[in-house]
Amino acid sequence: MSTTVEKQFETVIGLEVHLQFHTKTKIFCGCANDFGRDPNSHTCPVCLGLPGTLPVLNKVALQYAVKVGLALNCKINPYIKFDRKNYYYPDLPKGYQISQYDLPIAQHGFLMIPTESGPKKIGIFRAHMEEDAGKLIHDGQTQSSLVDYNRTGTPLLEIVSDPDLRSPQEAYDYLQTLKLILQYLDVSDCDMEKGSLRCDANVSLRRCGEKEFGTKAEVKNMNSFRAVKAALEYEELRQSKMILSGERVVQETRLWSEEKGMTFSMRSKEEAHDYRYFPEPDLVPFTLTEKNIDDVRRTLPELPQEKFQRLQSQYEISAYDTQIIIQDPALAAFLEECVAVGGVAVKKVCNWIIGPLQQETNTRKVKFDQLKLAPKNLMDLISKVEGGVVSNLVGKDILKMILDSGKTAEQIIQENGLAQVSDDGTLDKVIDEIISQSDSVVQQIKEGKESALGFLVGQVMKKTQGKANPKKAGELIRRRLSP
Amino acid sequence: MNLNELTAHELLDLIKEKKTSTAEVSQAVVKKIQATDGRIHAFVRTPAIPVSANSGAYSIPIAIKDNLCIAGEEVTCCSQILKGFRPPYDATVINKLKASGVVPLGTTNMDEFAFGSSTENSCYGPTRNPWNLDCVPGGSSGGSAAAVAAHEAIWALGSDTGGSIRQPAAFCGVVGVKPTYGRVSRYGLIAFASSLDQIGPITKDVTDAALLLKIIAGYDEMDSTSANVAVPDYLQALKNDVQGLKIGIPKEFFVDGMDAEVKESMSAVIAVLEKKGAKFIEMSLPHTEYSVATYYIVATAEASSNLARYDGVQYGIRRHPSQARRTPMIDMFEETRDQGFGREAKRRIMLGTYCLSSGYYDAYYLRGQKVRTLIKQDFDQAFKEIDAIIAPTSPTTAFRLGEKTNDPLSMYLSDIYTISANLSGIPAISLPCGFSKTGMPIGLQVMTKPFAEETMFRVAYTYEQNTEWHKRKVNL
Numbered sequence: 001m002s003t004t005v006e007k008q009f010e011t012v013i014g015l016e017v018h019l020q021f022h023t024k025t026k027i028f029c030g031c032a033n034d035f036g037r038d039p040n041s042h043t044c045p046v047c048l049g050l051p052g053t054l055p056v057l058n059k060v061a062l063q064y065a066v067k068v069g070l071a072l073n074c075k076i077n078p079y080i081k082f083d084r085k086n087y088y089y090p091d092l093p094k095g096y097q098i099s100q101y102d103l104p105i106a107q108h109g110f111l112m113i114p115t116e117s118g119p120k121k122i123g124i125f126r127a128h129m130e131e132d133a134g135k136l137i138h139d140g141q142t143q144s145s146l147v148d149y150n151r152t153g154t155p156l157l158e159i160v161s162d163p164d165l166r167s168p169q170e171a172y173d174y175l176q177t178l179k180l181i182l183q184y185l186d187v188s189d190c191d192m193e194k195g196s197l198r199c200d201a202n203v204s205l206r207r208c209g210e211k212e213f214g215t216k217a218e219v220k221n222m223n224s225f226r227a228v229k230a231a232l233e234y235e236e237l238r239q240s241k242m243i244l245s246g247e248r249v250v251q252e253t254r255l256w257s258e259e260k261g262m263t264f265s266m267r268s269k270e271e272a273h274d275y276r277y278f279p280e281p282d283l284v285p286f287t288l289t290e291k292n293i294d295d296v297r298r299t300l301p302e303l304p305q306e307k308f309q310r311l312q313s314q315y316e317i318s319a320y321d322t323q324i325i326i327q328d329p330a331l332a333a334f335l336e337e338c339v340a341v342g343g344v345a346v347k348k349v350c351n352w353i354i355g356p357l358q359q360e361t362n363t364r365k366v367k368f369d370q371l372k373l374a375p376k377n378l379m380d381l382i383s384k385v386e387g388g389v390v391s392n393l394v395g396k397d398i399l400k401m402i403l404d405s406g407k408t409a410e411q412i413i414q415e416n417g418l419a420q421v422s423d424d425g426t427l428d429k430v431i432d433e434i435i436s437q438s439d440s441v442v443q444q445i446k447e448g449k450e451s452a453l454g455f456l457v458g459q460v461m462k463k464t465q466g467k468a469n470p471k472k473a474g475e476l477i478r479r480r481l482s483p
Numbered sequence: 484m485n486l487n488e489l490t491a492h493e494l495l496d497l498i499k500e501k502k503t504s505t506a507e508v509s510q511a512v513v514k515k516i517q518a519t520d521g522r523i524h525a526f527v528r529t530p531a532i533p534v535s536a537n538s539g540a541y542s543i544p545i546a547i548k549d550n551l552c553i554a555g556e557e558v559t560c561c562s563q564i565l566k567g568f569r570p571p572y573d574a575t576v577i578n579k580l581k582a583s584g585v586v587p588l589g590t591t592n593m594d595e596f597a598f599g600s601s602t603e604n605s606c607y608g609p610t611r612n613p614w615n616l617d618c619v620p621g622g623s624s625g626g627s628a629a630a631v632a633a634h635e636a637i638w639a640l641g642s643d644t645g646g647s648i649r650q651p652a653a654f655c656g657v658v659g660v661k662p663t664y665g666r667v668s669r670y671g672l673i674a675f676a677s678s679l680d681q682i683g684p685i686t687k688d689v690t691d692a693a694l695l696l697k698i699i700a701g702y703d704e705m706d707s708t709s710a711n712v713a714v715p716d717y718l719q720a721l722k723n724d725v726q727g728l729k730i731g732i733p734k735e736f737f738v739d740g741m742d743a744e745v746k747e748s749m750s751a752v753i754a755v756l757e758k759k760g761a762k763f764i765e766m767s768l769p770h771t772e773y774s775v776a777t778y779y780i781v782a783t784a785e786a787s788s789n790l791a792r793y794d795g796v797q798y799g800i801r802r803h804p805s806q807a808r809r810t811p812m813i814d815m816f817e818e819t820r821d822q823g824f825g826r827e828a829k830r831r832i833m834l835g836t837y838c839l840s841s842g843y844y845d846a847y848y849l850r851g852q853k854v855r856t857l858i859k860q861d862f863d864q865a866f867k868e869i870d871a872i873i874a875p876t877s878p879t880t881a882f883r884l885g886e887k888t889n890d891p892l893s894m895y896l897s898d899i900y901t902i903s904a905n906l907s908g909i910p911a912i913s914l915p916c917g918f919s920k921t922g923m924p925i926g927l928q929v930m931t932k933p934f935a936e937e938t939m940f941r942v943a944y945t946y947e948q949n950t951e952w953h954k955r956k957v958n959l
Binding site: 045048049050051052053054055056057084086088090093094095096145147274276277278281282283284 | 550551552558560565568570571572574669670671672673674676677678704705706707708784785787788790791792793794796797798812813816836839840841844848
């Protein structure tokens with residue numbers, strides 16, 4: 001952030017997040033809600049908007065919307081009503097989008113984001129259901145445009161925040177917090193690159209201390225949270241320069257260019273559409289009962305914030321570790337399953353999960369819950385490492401083998417003879433041999449050069465292909481050479 | 484007696500007695516179409532060969548209005564813009580017909596997108612009234628009504644948004660039913676105004692209407708506006724007796740502008756039904772005078788949105804201007820819609836767009852919806868005291884072709900008695916109740932509360948059984 005912005009202006013940001021639900025079927029028809037297929041393969045007369053067809057609401061999409069609303073502490077509007085938003089575009093087959101206008105499913109909620117000065121409450125203005133549009137593919141060679149309607153009718157929830165965010169960093173943290181909640185709810189892939197989560201930002205500046213909002217720009221076309229932050233930082237600078245040079249900021253839509261690192265004017269709001277909203281006559285409004293809403297409430301999982309607090313107090317693990325653990329609900333669940341198996345200190349389990357296990361998920365490029373690993377299996381492995389049966393290093397190798405084969409730690413140690421050699425007899429023989437071949441080093445040790453001891457231990461490890469218990473070997477060598 | 488002149492229930496009896504067959508009936512119908520439809524122009528698409536006999540309880544061929552989807556068959560709503568469109572699916576009513584053995588045989592003419600009361604707004608040219616070829620058959624289901632009246636169809640399906648089944652039925656001297664909103668699935672009916680449209684029968688008598696409604700009615704999970712209410716056996720409701728029924732006569736309907744002959748026929752109707760035990764009560768529907776205005780706001784608003792999908796992108800015609808104006812895409816939208824829609828369609832799209840526009844929404848659409856609620860409340864209130872309401876179907880008999888084409892307002896007023904039933908969602912039937920001195924049919928309308936079609940049929944059937952009007956046949 002530039003210093004001028006910091007000193008003179010306050011940044012005001014509100015975010016609009018479009019979330020695609022990963023329901024099995026689309027919002028108003030029975031087509032599979034699936035991506036990456038052949039163009040127009042997941043379409044039917046209803047989502048193609050063919051004349052005479054009618055929409056029927058997907059009840060699961062409605063449940064998801066209620067779920068998100070409740071998780072974001074919103075008031076749920078029990079009267080479910082849809083409206084038509086009328087505009088022309090080739091990817092909009094009916095010439096209108098079915099959306100919710102004056103009665104969104106959820107309103108007046110909030111979520112807490114972490115800031116340097118502690119948690120901050122960010123208001124959720126509203127969240128409403130709507131259908132996604134298709135995709136236009138521009139073919140430069142034939143100078144024509146093609147339409148893929150596979151995405152048409154994907155259930156969307158538009159989540160609009162209050163203009164409570166005061167910096168690009170807060171916007172970034174809001175998105176991270178929101179995404180984690182949505183992942184916990186298991187309603188969406190939340191993948192910005194695939195477009196299952198999209199974010200538009202409204203940003204304006206005002207002089208510090210001023211009550212009125214400044215003129216805002218709506219920024220679109222950001223493909224990652226990082227891009228949202230970068231675009232907002234760019235806008236802060238652009239708008240502050242304009243204000244300082246006496247220019248007026250105009251209300252407009254701007255597109256973020258990732259390559260250029262700049263935003264560009266798309267269209268000004270003066271020529272904005274008149275969407276001519278009116279109630280969708282093809283969908284009869286209906287009322288959710290208190291019980292309907294409570295039934296959804298009962299399906300709410302423990303949310304990240306609650307989980308963070310519980311894990312920390314229940315297992316006495318550090319805030320840092322807990323923060324990492326709660327980033328993936330599967331990870332947290334796994335930790336708790338391991339703890340239930342018992343036998344190892346929670347801190348140690350945590351280290352293994354955050355360390356070697358996370359590393360494996362990264363190198364294998366899979367999600368954590370795709371790993372084949374029984375909690376008991378990991379716990380046995382950790383016990384073996386802790387009990388000195390195998391070294392830490394070998395333990396990590398065994399972990400890889402467990403993940404590859406699904407075998408138990410015990411099996412792998414047996415089959416590959418990986419147990420550390422700790423019995424005096426076997427080690428003594430090896431040590432004898434090494435000492436007899438290393439006169440000069442032995443001399444150094446006798447003269448008190450401790451570091452030379454490490455060299456001999458290394459030789460023992462080499463000779464035993466890593467199976468010797470290095471601590472034990474050190475002790476034996478020391479005992480042998482001691483006067 | 485020619486087979487094509489019989490009713491469906493008469494033909495079904497003959498088929499049961501093995502005195503005729505579905506194939507013979509189809510042949511008779513096709514022969515009649517070939518003989519007289521050149522003069523009537525009830526059909527826009529007729530099958531080349533008669534349909535073969537098919538199984539099912541009610542295997543009688545039927546004429547279908549050109550706004551109902553039949554898988555693989557062209558459907559256009561008699562608009563240029565949909566030319567060539569072949570839906571890949573059957574409307575729910577078509578499914579139900581097929582399941583009952585009823586064979587779609589030919590598509591009938593209509594006002595473009597059902598916008599009109601005369602069937603003059605068709606891209607295929609007008610249909611003529613079989614009783615007088617210089618007169619309109621009414622509309623918008625004029626093709627279906629004329630086909631049944633001319634015995635070019637045994638029975639037919641139409642759709643009714645503001646009177647589009649009942650008014651042409653009245654003009655053509657046949658029976659037409661606008662069922663309760665939600666009684667019949669709209670899936671596969673190309674929408675005009677979604678909150679008003681209903682599909683219904685056009686038949687030669689009340690019995691056929693009851694039979695056909697029984698076949699097409701019922702809840703459909705593809706249409707969330709269809710009602711999950713059991714369908715009674717309407718044939719059981721056909722009793723020649725109205726003993727103890729209280730029938731209302733709304734005073735607001737009997738005002739200036741009603742033909743003297745129409746008025747006289749109403750008096751005769753009352754006399755017939757009183758004799759059969761009905762008690763008549765003069766009553767009031769105080770908001771009637773606002774119904775036409777309300778209707779033209781609500782219906783055009785919905786239509787403007789329903790017709791937005793005709794943009795040349797996916798189906799129907801696509802046109803490009805000879806000279807580029809704006810972007811190629813917008814040029815294509817504009818040119819396609821300019822060439823594809825007729826005058827009345829454009830007029831209604833503009834009206835509806837205006838009513839929904841920001842700054843006008845509250846004054847028009849929102850107010851219209853509020854008045855609609857008041858109109859509905861009038862009926863709710865009335866039906867606490869009475870079992871049915873009778874009124875003329877139309878203030879006049881069929882007018883001449885071209886008589887009202889340059890006067891849309893007077894054309895709109897011909898729907899004055901039928902519109903209320905659509906706005907309030909109640910069922911209504913039109914059946915013949917006399918003829919003018921010039922030999923044009925007059926229609927009687929019977930309305931009841933929602934889902935009380937049984938009472939509606941009972942009143943209509945009783946009147947029919949005690950009069951001879953339905954037996955009078957067109958001489959072509």
